[in-house]
Amino acid sequence: MLEISRWVVCALIGILTGLVACFIDIAVEQLAGVKYIVVKHSIDTFTEVGGLSISLILWAALNAAIVVVGAVMVAFFEPVAAGSGIPQIKCYLNGVKIPHVVRLKTLVIKVFGVISSVAGGLAVGKEGPMIHSGAVIAAGVSQGRSTSLKRDFKIFEYFRRDTEKRDFVSAGAAAGVSAAFGAPVGGVLFSLEEGASFWNQMLTWRIFFASMVSTFTLNFFLGIYHGKVGDLSNPGLINFGRFETEAMEYNIYEIPLFIFMGVMGGVLGAIFNTLNYWLTIFRIRYIHRPCLQVTEAVLVAAVTATVSFAMIYFSDDCQPLGENQAEYPLQLFCSDGEYNSMATAFFNTPEKSVRSLFHDPPGSYNPQTLGIFTLSYFLLAFWTYGLTVSAGVFIPSLLIGAAWGRLFGIFLASMTNGSVSGIVRMTLSLTVIMVEATGNVTYGLPIMLVLMTAKIVGDYFVEGLYDIHIKLQSVPFLHWEAPATSHALTAREVMSSPVTCFSRLEKVGNIVDVLSNAATNNNGFPVVSEFSASDEPGRLCGLILRSQLIVLLKHKVFVERAHSSLIQRKLQMKDFRDAYPRFPPIQSIHVSQDERECMMDLSEFMNPTPYTVPQETSLPRVFKLFRALGLRHLVVVDEENRVVGLVTRKDLARYHLGKHGLEEMQISQT
Amino acid sequence: MREVVKFQFYEIKMCLLFIFGSAISLLFVEVSEGTTLETNLPLKDAEWVRNDVLRSLAKPEADDQSPYSLGQFSLGFLDQLEVSNQCLELLHSFSIKCVSHVDCTLRNARPVRVCENCYQDFSNLQEVYRNISQESQVNVSCRDTLLRSDRLQVIVSVYEFLNGFWGKSECSRCLTKEDSISNDTLNFMNALNQSLDCFQKFQQSGNLSELCKQCKGNYSRLSELYSQMEKNFTLCIDLEDAMNMTRRLWSKNFNCSFPREETVPVIAVSSFMLFLPVIFYLSSFLHSKQKKRKLIPPKRAKSSNNLMNIQDK
Numbered sequence: 016m017l018e019i020s021r022w023v024v025c026a027l028i029g030i031l032t033g034l035v036a037c038f039i040d041i042a043v044e045q046l047a048g049v050k051y052i053v054v055k056h057s058i059d060t061f062t063e064v065g066g067l068s069i070s071l072i073l074w075a076a077l078n079a080a081i082v083v084v085g086a087v088m089v090a091f092f093e094p095v096a097a098g099s100g101i102p103q104i105k106c107y108l109n110g111v112k113i114p115h116v117v118r119l120k121t122l123v124i125k126v127f128g129v130i131s132s133v134a135g136g137l138a139v140g141k142e143g144p145m146i147h148s149g150a151v152i153a154a155g156v157s158q159g160r161s162t163s164l165k166r167d168f169k170i171f172e173y174f175r176r177d178t179e180k181r182d183f184v185s186a187g188a189a190a191g192v193s194a195a196f197g198a199p200v201g202g203v204l205f206s207l208e209e210g211a212s213f214w215n216q217m218l219t220w221r222i223f224f225a226s227m228v229s230t231f232t233l234n235f236f237l238g239i240y241h242g243k244v245g246d247l248s249n250p251g252l253i254n255f256g257r258f259e260t261e262a263m264e265y266n267i268y269e270i271p272l273f274i275f276m277g278v279m280g281g282v283l284g285a286i287f288n289t290l291n292y293w294l295t296i297f298r299i300r301y302i303h304r305p306c307l308q309v310t311e312a313v314l315v316a317a318v319t320a321t322v323s324f325a326m327i328y329f330s331d332d333c334q335p336l337g338e339n340q341a342e343y344p345l346q347l348f349c350s351d352g353e354y355n356s357m358a359t360a361f362f363n364t365p366e367k368s369v370r371s372l373f374h375d376p377p378g379s380y381n382p383q384t385l386g387i388f389t390l391s392y393f394l395l396a397f398w399t400y401g402l403t404v405s406a407g408v409f410i411p412s413l414l415i416g417a418a419w420g421r422l423f424g425i426f427l428a429s430m431t432n433g434s435v436s437g438i439v440r441m442t443l444s445l446t447v448i449m450v451e452a453t454g455n456v457t458y459g460l461p462i463m464l465v466l467m468t469a470k471i472v473g474d475y476f477v478e479g480l481y482d483i484h485i486k487l488q489s490v491p492f493l494h495w496e497a498p499a500t501s502h503a504l505t506a507r508e509v510m511s512s513p514v515t516c517f518s519r520l521e522k523v524g525n526i527v528d529v530l531s532n533a534a535t536n537n538n539g540f541p542v543v544s545e546f547s548a549s550d551e552p553g554r555l556c557g558l559i560l561r562s563q564l565i566v567l568l569k570h571k572v573f574v575e576r577a578h579s580s581l582i583q584r585k586l587q588m589k590d591f592r593d594a595y596p597r598f599p600p601i602q603s604i605h606v607s608q609d610e611r612e613c614m615m616d617l618s619e620f621m622n623p624t625p626y627t628v629p630q631e632t633s634l635p636r637v638f639k640l641f642r643a644l645g646l647r648h649l650v651v652v653d654e655e656n657r658v659v660g661l662v663t664r665k666d667l668a669r670y671h672l673g674k675h676g677l678e679e680m681q682i683s684q685t
Numbered sequence: 686m687r688e689v690v691k692f693q694f695y696e697i698k699m700c701l702l703f704i705f706g707s708a709i710s711l712l713f714v715e716v717s718e719g720t721t722l723e724t725n726l727p728l729k730d731a732e733w734v735r736n737d738v739l740r741s742l743a744k745p746e747a748d749d750q751s752p753y754s755l756g757q758f759s760l761g762f763l764d765q766l767e768v769s770n771q772c773l774e775l776l777h778s779f780s781i782k783c784v785s786h787v788d789c790t791l792r793n794a795r796p797v798r799v800c801e802n803c804y805q806d807f808s809n810l811q812e813v814y815r816n817i818s819q820e821s822q823v824n825v826s827c828r829d830t831l832l833r834s835d836r837l838q839v840i841v842s843v844y845e846f847l848n849g850f851w852g853k854s855e856c857s858r859c860l861t862k863e864d865s866i867s868n869d870t871l872n873f874m875n876a877l878n879q880s881l882d883c884f885q886k887f888q889q890s891g892n893l894s895e896l897c898k899q900c901k902g903n904y905s906r907l908s909e910l911y912s913q914m915e916k917n918f919t920l921c922i923d924l925e926d927a928m929n930m931t932r933r934l935w936s937k938n939f940n941c942s943f944p945r946e947e948t949v950p951v952i953a954v955s956s957f958m959l960f961l962p963v964i965f966y967l968s969s970f971l972h973s974k975q976k977k978r979k980l981i982p983p984k985r986a987k988s989s990n991n992l993m994n995i996q997d998k
Contacts, residue, residue: 068950075958301969314962321958328951350936351908352929 033232085131099143140410153187277468491668510660524611557621
């Protein structure tokens with residue numbers, strides 16, 4: 016029964032994610048369409064009459080107006096919805112509890128934010144936000160209730176735990192990927208690459224199911240929207256179109272060329288990441304007030320419009336309108352019957368530009384035009400990523416790659432992957448995503464080669480973009496393995512000590528004081544048998560969590576009251592599940608003076624067999640145990656089972672391999 | 686007793702298997718020869734070749750260098766000529782109409798006037814083909830003998846090519862259902878002629894700017910008409926080509942399209958826009974307080990003599 020309900024939840028996740036993707040796509044198309052029609056009309060009238068600078072101002076103003084809405088929403092209401100969301104989901108799947116990352120409010124703001132960013136003409140994509148939305152939908156649906164809306168549907172109560180929720184969030188992320196790219200297998204692999212500490216086989220199948228349902232739903236509803244019911248030709252938000260098989264052959268002597276492309280992509284990606292890194296540091300330091308962030312976003316939107324307009328204005332490249340028409344062709348100063356070819360690149364949402372770069376016949380783009388376009392788009396893209404708007408970086412990097420790949424002009428599809436891999440460093444899932452999105456497995460080998468080369472080259476210089484941002488936000492992210500050369504460290508040197516412990520029968524006043532102490536922000540407390548006369552800690556009996564203590568305090572489960580007739584019923588699992596995930600803070604629990612003198616028996620509620628390690632355990636071993644089991648607290652004991660210290664995620668995440676060997680980072684309070 | 690029974694069963698089994706096997710192999714043989722089952726006319730094919738030979742001898746203009754000489758074949762098949770004469774005539778008529786259509790099309794290839802001049806030829810051709818491909822009430826149908834007797838299928842291929850060609854040129858849009866030129870097309874041709882006359886008048890004087898000014902009205906009317914027809918889907922290749930040529934004349938030869946004016950305001954506004962972020966970043970750098978980060982220091986156990994901390998390493 017439980018297994019069936021898991022499948023049902025995954026199906027629900029897939030359907031809802033597909034619907035949300037559909038909504039985003041339609042909204043962007045409509046809004047961007049309106050904007051482009053207005054600007055095109057203005058440009059067409061002013062080309063003849065004169066006064067094109069008015070068109071420029073109009074375009075910049077429209078961009079700014081649309082973007083300001085999104086930026087205000089994100090900056091003032093939910094800062095965690097900024098960016099693409101993939102780093103946050105990566106951390107969530109790693110086990111870090113990032114506040115607010117899977118809330119309904121975040122979802123709403125993310126969706127409207129991404130609509131406004133893309134329609135506002137920023138150099139962004141809508142794929143990353145799709146993944147975040149899918150994850151939020153999964154987190155919400157799997158709990159069977161909405162804490163924000165204060166509605167409890169009383170279903171799926173078994174799933175109100177961290178482990179189950181995390182599994183469903185991986186399914187949601189995969190559904191998001193598959194809705195964004197039309198690549199269900201790619202979605203599964205993305206979840207696997209990013210969040211696979213706690214994997215099992217049935218999970219793989221369920222996630223694949225959710226991805227397939229999601230792409231099918233999107234396909235179906237987009238077909239209805241375009242007026243052709245039952246036409247299943249829009250499997251993803253990005254549609255590269257079908258490639259003709261004859262044009263896609265490659266020979267073995269072209270493999271070195273592909274590898275070269277990969278190297279270029281890696282280098283390009285490294286440059287992008289470095290530039291963005293400096294910019295993000297600047298932003299974190301100086302632009303941290305919400306109004307400043309909104310202003311910055313508005314300025315970027317205006318400048319994007321200016322740059323695009325200037326490119327189109329000064330371009331002399333005129334091409335006759337081919338069969339693959341641009342949606343809003345601008346004639347500008349070209350002769351009749353011809354259209355400005357810069358406009359087909361710039362006067363479009365990024366996805367359409369990518370599509371036209373892939374499919375337009377050779378000769379429709381002047382090398383000079385393409386070169387200028389690549390360069391300016393590269394600059395715009397690295398400037399835009401990191402703004403407080405919801406935006407992805409996938410499509411811009413694809414666009415940059417496609418543009419300079421087309422410059423080299425040999426094979427279209429493989430070029431793009433170099434720069435995306437160079438920027439993002441997700442190799443396996445990206446290969447599959449590209450293969451699925453282009454619909455041609457023939458190209459699998461070159462794509463993989465290019466991606467791996469780009470990743471190797473890029474890694475040599477700098478880390479992946481998402482990892483950079485994770486580090487900059489000071490998230491205690493645990494990698495797959497402990498840093499090398501750390502086996503000389505032992506648990507004793509890594510742990511936090513001294514540890515706040517409770518005894519089996521503890522005074523309520525003491526508990527409340529410890530929990531209210533703002534200096535220590537612990538979440539787990541070892542429970543010890545008895546304190547000996549001196550300050551020596553007692554023997555370990557169990558582990559109790561802050562959340563559990565709060566529930567106990569809220570329900571006033573005191574020893575004295577158990578004997579009295581005031582107690583209504585015994586505390587059940589349900590009470591703990593109901594309080595999950597937003598446990599009330601200790602300040603909202605009122606404890607009277609009399610109650611402070613009562614005693615609480617913790618032995619019924621603690622975890623009686625917590626994991627422990629001896630003091631001399633090496634750091635890699637501690638790391639492996641922590642990561643593989645998904646622990647939050649690891650108690651360090653001496654030979655007599657006395658509590659000596661406590662290892663948490665923050666203690667382990669400090670150590671990383673720096674330039675001069677093993678370094679210890681400081682973790683700051685955010 | 687038992688062994689005898691078994692032996693008998695064994696024999697029966699082998700016989701049955703043998704029968705099955707032969708039946709299946711016979712079936713395969715039949716099916717593999719099935720491609721000819723459909724036409725069912727291997728004999729008639731041979732006849733057909735000979736008839737052709739006989740016919741070519743009858744026609745005086747055919748240069749007969751065929752290796753077959755008449756004397757080898759008996760003329761006993763002549764009585765079956767009656768049946769195919771009709772088909773021969775159809776073929777002859779098809780070939781004539783085809784040749785004339787192709788001739789007309791090629792003559793009108795540049796500038797493209799295919800729709801205007803060749804639509805009658807094409808409709809004649811269509812009719813002949815329709816006659817051939819009909820299932821006639823006469824006991825012999827020419828369809829099979831003419832269209833489906835060999836692997837080359839010349840007639841079908843040629844007709845498909847010409848038909849496809851006609852379809853691509855979209856000539857049907859410029860013609861009415863009764864196969865005459867539509868009013869829209871005539872309208873357009875009128876406007877076109879007016880513009881061309883205007884061009885000619887002023888071109889002789891040699892003053893191009895005068896031409897641009899005077900003929901602008903005609904030309905814009907023509908352009909508008911053209912975009913209107915584009916929306917209504919009443920354009921065919923003739924009109925498209927004519928418009929294309931006119932546009933080229935207007936823009937490239939006479940240089941009448943818009944020159945790029947007033948770059949100065951555009952540059953001014955762009956530089957102002959580009960300058961704004963610089964100001965913004967500078968001001969935030971100078972005025973905002975740098976966000977101080979509160980570091981969480983690690984709580985470490987006091988190190989004893991034989992255990993070192995990382996700082997000492």
